[in-house]
Amino acid sequence: MNELILNLKEDWDIVGPVLYLLVPATFYILALVGGKKGRFFFILGLLCHLAGMFLRAKTIGHLPLTDKHDNISFMALVMAICYPFLKRKIEDEGLSVLMLCLVCFFLFVSVTERPLNTISPFMRSPWFFIYIFFYFTAYALYGLSACVGGYYFISRNDYHEAVQYKLAMAGWVSFTLGIVAGSIWFFVAYGMYWLWTSKELWVTVTWFYYAIYIHARYIKGLKGRPASVLGVLGFAVALFTYFGIGPGKIIQSPPTQF
Template sequence: MTPLAAAANENLAEISNYLIYSSMAVYTLAFFAHIAEWVFGSRSKVGRTAAALTAARAGAAGKPAAGTPAVQVRTQGGGTAVLDKPEVVSRSAAGSRDVPDGPGAAGGTEKGDLYGRIAVSLTALGFLIEAGGVVARALSVERAPWGNMYEFSITFSTMAVGVYLALLAVGKNVRWLGLILVTTVLLDLGIATKWLYTDSDQLVPALDSYWLWIHVSTAIFCGATFYLGAAGTALYLFRDSYEAKLAGGGKPGTLASSVLERLPSAASLDKFSYRINAAVFPLWTFTIIAGAIWAGDAWGRYWDWDPKEVWSFVTWVAYACYLHARATAGWKGRKAAYLALFAFACWIWNYYGVNILLNGKHSYGGV
């Protein structure tokens, strides 16, 4: 163990607080910009899913849909149908629907896209300011800035936004996540500043280790990425229900149609969530192993059935079951989605519930 550092630098701690509150203000502006993107985005370019499924039903009945170009798709009955040519066509998780991805929140219009680009720019600015707050917090005590739940929370939301922006930077079409992301980031920061705030201070001896940098930072990154996968999964459930209702000849409400038509298809959302969860699962495995090694150094035992250890393992098992079911049992669609959301709920409980409601060796500084 390294000796405890000197007392916290109160000036840097105060600067950190100002930066976190400033980031919340910028994220709020980004929230309204995302709302404007959805509101001012064109509604004339949505409705392609309904057109595709209407044409598919007509084709299954042996009747081409009137007034549609000669673009064919396969139907569940083995026939063909015609529909307006979409930009992207994806097979649904159930394998029974071929539907296009939505045009996005902006609806493909110049005005909506302008608000969307403003929203992303504000989100990036909020990320930089919040990251500055996390760094200032670290400098104020000269240690890793995740020694308590407040620090973990501000780092978690920073990491979630960072992963989202990284996906955008490499060309992934994830702008549809923006509104949900900034909303939940504001909720996370609100809880952190209102109920979880802890004065900048030094660590208890058990935490004063280089493993704090390795184990906890990996856990934060995994949780932030799991969050994006869970958001995609939740949207998948809404979009899949919408597609199923249209396929059955139903007529969803105007608001639901306006929003859900702009999202990627259910198949695309299902694929996005699966890839996110599969990519980060090995890192979660490493997180648990690293925690066990750290426990051996700090407490003399690699595993002590501490609540945090138990629920970290439960989360691992839940995600392992989800990935195993996808890979071997062929689970796709709603069954897999429910299991993925259960796994993320285990992660959330492991963070909030275990830390606040249960006592264990991982309880430090009140929260």
């Protein structure tokens, strides 16, 4: 009997986090109907998403920000929280559909990552959680920026391109804070601020890419389609940095703070 209970608990440790994400994703999809029903389903999805994060934290005994499963889920949560503000600001049903689809996409990506219930003692530093919070908040803002920028190709509305730029700038600031906090945590944990591995190199490339885009957009007056294309490509660079580099990835790199 005890063995059966133990097996069920082990199964739930795997199945539970998946359900925590699939349920809100279902409600987010239902929110695409629009109108009052859409708002109701979105709020229900957001509450389920928050509840899932809370239950996940209760299960593992700390903030659920320590592995890819949780980090990607957090990124989707930040996107979902930003969604109603952008919807009110832009008021375009087509863009609303695109943003919700992006949220659901990353929830499904999160489901494909196996949740981990253990944490390294080095990750118990407050600096680690500060770093993860800002780092993946930046990814969420970059994603929304690319989403708005992609929709600009359809709408040709200059206001959409301006919103894309502002979201990218907010993401870049958050990304910068994440890099600073991550470097401090790495120094506290391992005695050094930075390792010039492939991962850190591409984090630097991502930071400079967005810095150049923001600078060109603000100082040089780069606007319209060229600026929008640069912004969308920036998110592709950021995604490659996160998913394409590391042990066993496209570009090999040892595990680092990023």
